[in-house]
Amino acid sequence: xxxxxxxxxxxxxxxxxxxxxxxxxxxxxxxxxxxxxxxxxxxxxxxxxxxxxxxxxxxxxxxxxxxxxxxxxxxxxxxx
Numbered sequence: 001x002x003x004x005x006x007x008x009x010x011x012x013x014x015x016x017x018x019x020x021x022x023x024x025x026x027x028x029x030x031x032x033x034x035x036x037x038x039x040x041x042x043x044x045x046x047x048x049x050x051x052x053x054x055x056x057x058x059x060x061x062x063x064x065x066x067x068x069x070x071x072x073x074x075x076x077x078x079x080x
Contacts, residue, residue, distance in 0.1 A: 028072070032065055 039061065043054050 028069065035061065035065070 036058075039058055043058075
């Protein structure tokens, strides 16, 4: 007793919109990854003498990027 249902139809416009949105986000994710990798290398090389300084620095930079992402999200939602 199995009911066979075909795949659900996906509107092409929804697929195209999702791909375009992913391309826009990928730049910011790549930039964030590069910045965090560079900061990780600096920490590994013991650039900041104090570990507490490094934690504060990284947390501050992460908060700046997160805030910028929220601002960009708000602007994109508002423009629609």
